[in-house]
Amino acid sequence: MQRFRTRSRFMFSSLALLLLCCAMLTNSKSNARSLDDIVESGTIRIAVYNDYPPFSFLEENEAKGIDIDIANEIARALEVTLELVWMTPGETTEDDFRNYLWKGHIIHRIKADVMMRAPNDRSFSQKRDDVGLLVNELVHMFAPYHRESWQIIHNTKTLPEVETMGMFQYHTIGAEIDSIPHFYLTSAFGGRLREKTSHYATNALAFDAMKIGEIEAVMGLRSQISYLSQFVDSSQFKLAANAFPLIGKQKWDIGLAVHNDYRALSYEVGDVITALVIDGKMQAIFDKYSTVYEMPPYYQ
């Protein structure tokens, strides 16, 4: 908690700075901008999620994470300075698009030029509403940079192997609240895993509970679980290789998004991401955070 507080204080001060700049430069600061405007201003604003390891987080007031490293690569390639816009997530990604790409933040109205961790899924980007209009028509999603999946880590002392999900009728497991693993564990298989399931505010807290033996396993995003596994004893806690029957989405791709008006920006940034993926730099960035990397099929 204490750490969190320090982080947010930094956030607020950097925000205050941002706001100050905003007041001085009015228009150019609050709008998502074209590639030309970005290059001319010498700064690119990239939106990353708040407190979201291993992708974007503050450690002793320093921005760290996979998304931060990628954002720096983008800024370097465009020969501009990187300015981070920290996002507080809404209930869905559509809320984040609204708040950070096309309408602006509810308080200071600042928009980002590029948003990290946008889904790269045709059925999502082409989703239509009840009258046939594109739901996300104001946003262009592009440049998938990694493939995400689900992962279980378990305490081998009490649960040596996770052969199937059926094990969790008898062994305890934790998940982050309001996430797919949480829904899955409390409702799949007629609710038979429900009684053995506990929920936590974050995966990191679920890990803490596993370390002290409160639960025997944690299910979450593969990237987060693999990242967190470096901080626990690897002889006792092991990543499982089980399948997740009944989950509609077993794997999905994560990419970037820009306002739909700025396609040229997306082509330029897309080239940067392609180069990172092809020459293995993306893999190296994930390795740096001990996070499992899988290349999106787009590049194969």
Add this chain to the structure above:
Amino acid sequence: MNNKMPIKKIALSMLVCASTFTPVHAVVTDKDIQNDQATTDDVVTYGMGLKAQRYSPLSAINKDTVEEVRPVWAFSLGGEKQRGQESQPLIKDGVMYVTGSYSRVWAIDARTGEELWQYEARLPDGIMPCCDVINRGVALYDNLVLFGTLDAKLVALDKDTGKTVWKKKVEDYRAGYAITAAPIVVDGKVITGISGGEFGIVGKVYAYDAKSGKQLWVRPTVEGHMGYIWKDGKKVENGISGGAPGKTWPADLWKTGGAATWLGGTYDVDTGLLFFGTGNPAPWNSHLRPGDNYFSSSRLAIDPNTGKIVWHFQTTPHDGWDFDGVNELISFDYTENGKTVKAAATADRNGFFYVLNRENGDFIRGFPFVDKLSWASGLDKKGRPIYIEDNRPGSPVDGKQGSQVVARPAFLGGKNWMPMAYSQDTELFYVPSNEWEMDIWNEPTSYKKGAAYLGAGFTIKSVNEDYIGVLKAIDPKTGETVWRYNNYSPLWGGVLTTGGGLVWTGNPEGYLMAFDDKTGEVVYKFQTGSGIVGSPVTWEMDGEQYISVLSGWGGAVPLWGGKSPSALSTSTKAERFGPLNYLSVISKLRKTKA
């Protein structure tokens, strides 16, 4: 009263007169608050009385004189922060206290419309309110103006200067908490509820000493959580809500639970009870949490002195439609077989109107107040809905993908937050309702924080070509709809009724409207320039009756409708009245002297 006397047209000279008036600097006492409904020269409570009947005995403005009503002044809330204005003004000693979007408060000279002071809460960047940056109003006590902020703080301002006297963090906004409802003051205690998203919050009711801001008690509204009371400055355990955890929840889901008290509460002096509504259980999908899930979607009677739950009545046990039944419970008495029944009524998001015995929470009767319900075939003897299980949205994982249910009313409710009114003259409730339905299906292509998120898709649709909103006059003794007024756009503003035989409300088209309380005939209309989602009030000043309402389109409807009007296919007209300008409109009418 003599209603036949000719009414003079409003002249400018009256405004000049008014400006020379010296205000009396009296403080608001417990007695002022308890008598608010009877005293017509002020409005010192949200709801125009702690019971929140929104009834005023004033009759100078009546069916015969209403056409004489003219605007006196308008006040722009101005700036960049023009969003939905769901507030109700309060008036004391010729000063109006009103809140606006982004947790702002103004004191305005009620005679001239001149700003006396403005308070702007410095909101942190990380707030994430679910349904627009609204606020519903202040409470007044002693020399204080009390209100809650979007970053979940309770603030007390000096009523003359607007300076902060005390400020308390009620909850941590970073965990998803916020306050949008007006607090209420009962015997020197300021009492507030809390809002929160689906991030695993627990609903609670909080009491503080109004003058000092010291916490007195806190009561969680989810079964299994410990309540606390402060004795001699010490926090003491005060009983677990519902007795023990897990009785009506599976596994550890009670630990989060939801049941937010986001609409605040009412109070009844006869029984000495506070009445708070609670929202939907979390997580949203009912298949994750078999059981009744106490005390979600309920009305709770709470003792203001001890913070203990005296009784509860659950409108939607095991809520599976997001019927977030937080609606206000309004106390009223009626006579049946020569006996006075101490009743209370609530019109729930789920489409049923309930009449309860307010002494013990017993169900007296209930009936639909919307034209059609799809999810229940009726209520049983105890008021529990008789579910139509086919209409329950499916399990997110085991459910067949692509299977869809059409549920009515939609999750925004037969009646949402907008408060209804009860007339002591007609003994009718005037209920602002909406006729819409929703498609719900499991949606594997929804995303949250970049991760695939197994959500449900909701599409709200109107069910009639020519209207969504319906203002209904409902007889709580019979369930009969005495009259109805169909409105093209959804109704989202509060209702007021008066001794002048009028019912007042605003619509998203921008009109402040008055209806004949017996027939529903529209007897007055005034275009305010933006959609109305606030609650009108009336009071008497310098021998004249005034009406005031905030105008300013916003709130949940345009937000859930998103950037395109598609979510409310036929309400596109309302979108046209989007954020233009926000005014407080006041009309006044000379009180006829008998």
